[in-house]
Amino acid sequence: MSAARGTRVAGKLAFVTGAAQGLGAATARRLAEEGAKVTLADINIEGARRVADAINARWGPRNAFAVHLEVTSEAGWIEALNAADAAMGGISVLVNNAGISRGGDIETLSLEDWKLVMSVNVDSVFLGTKHALKYLRANQPGSIVNISSIAGLIAAHNTPVYNASKAAVWLLSKGIALHCAKQGVDVRSNSIHPTYIDTPILDPLRQRFGKDEAEAKLGRQVPLGHIGEPADIANAVLYLASDESKFMTGAEMKLDGGISAM
Numbered sequence: 001m002s003a004a005r006g007t008r009v010a011g012k013l014a015f016v017t018g019a020a021q022g023l024g025a026a027t028a029r030r031l032a033e034e035g036a037k038v039t040l041a042d043i044n045i046e047g048a049r050r051v052a053d054a055i056n057a058r059w060g061p062r063n064a065f066a067v068h069l070e071v072t073s074e075a076g077w078i079e080a081l082n083a084a085d086a087a088m089g090g091i092s093v094l095v096n097n098a099g100i101s102r103g104g105d106i107e108t109l110s111l112e113d114w115k116l117v118m119s120v121n122v123d124s125v126f127l128g129t130k131h132a133l134k135y136l137r138a139n140q141p142g143s144i145v146n147i148s149s150i151a152g153l154i155a156a157h158n159t160p161v162y163n164a165s166k167a168a169v170w171l172l173s174k175g176i177a178l179h180c181a182k183q184g185v186d187v188r189s190n191s192i193h194p195t196y197i198d199t200p201i202l203d204p205l206r207q208r209f210g211k212d213e214a215e216a217k218l219g220r221q222v223p224l225g226h227i228g229e230p231a232d233i234a235n236a237v238l239y240l241a242s243d244e245s246k247f248m249t250g251a252e253m254k255l256d257g258g259i260s261a262m
């Protein structure tokens with residue numbers, strides 16, 4: 001028999017974007033393991049449903065729900081949040097996790113890719129927060145967790161749009177925190193900054209160099225010597241979603257194996 005369900009986020013009602021796979025799926029599973037109800041939102045609705053079904057199979061029906069969401073669509077956000085609110089009986093945690101990357105340096109990157117990445121990575125946080133706040137306000141204490149990247153704090157020569165978009169998420173998270181504090185609303189907002197984590201987002205590199213070589217190559221850039229696991233990030237989201245972090249807002253958590261210490 002596996003471990004009993006935890007209670008670190010018991011009673012929390014979480015909405016997680018990009019939850020069909022990778023960090024979003026790991027986060028939804030971890031929050032559910034610690035007592036939260038979760039809505040898994042993704043453009044890949046089949047994938048989101050599979051993860052939600054697995055959570056419900058583990059913890060019982062109506063612990064997890066799946067909704068279709070294109071995070072760049074304002075109408076999509078309004079509809080998905082409304083559906084999540086009805087399904088869970090409220091929303092108290094928003095995890096803005098969906099994100100993408102496109103290669104190309106400042107001279108070779110196309111305007112089309114620039115706009116796409118800025119839209120998926122930044123418009124998403126703006127729209128999601130703008131429309132989720134009324135639900136979070138109604139279910140205080142609330143928490144917004146934005147998945148930025150260590151690439152939002154440290155630049156590289158060949159990832160300008162990923163750097164710029166994740167830096168925008170970093171400061172946007174702080175502005176949201178100050179807005180809520182100023183309004184006297186108990187909704188906190190923080191950002192998480194991972195380095196390379198073992199998810200499908202690394203597949204293009206794995207295809208280019210082979211799985212072992214790609215992961216070893218990335219691991220050599222990390223002082224701890226290896227890439228991270230999805231659970232490393234899910235545990236950080238769990239902390240920020242829970243009341244254990246009740247005095248933390250407008251802050252950032254770097255989960256980068258020591259990269260930013262160099």
Ligand SMILES: NC(=O)c1ccc[n+]([C@@H]2O[C@H](COP(=O)([O-])OP(=O)(O)OC[C@H]3O[C@@H](n4cnc5c(N)ncnc54)[C@H](O)[C@@H]3O)[C@@H](O)[C@H]2O)c1
Binds near residue numbers: 071
């Ligand atoms: N894995 C890493 O190495 C790493 C490192 C730093 C930051 N991040 C960030 O973490 C987040 C999650 O990354 P991941 O590694 O799990 O990626 P992933 O590619 O494995 O999963 C991303 C998920 O987001 C969904 N998605 C993509 N575009 C969407 C859209 N427009 N609307 C709705 N859903 C959409 C995808 O369908 C997918 O389920 C991203 O914001 C990413 O930038 C990842």
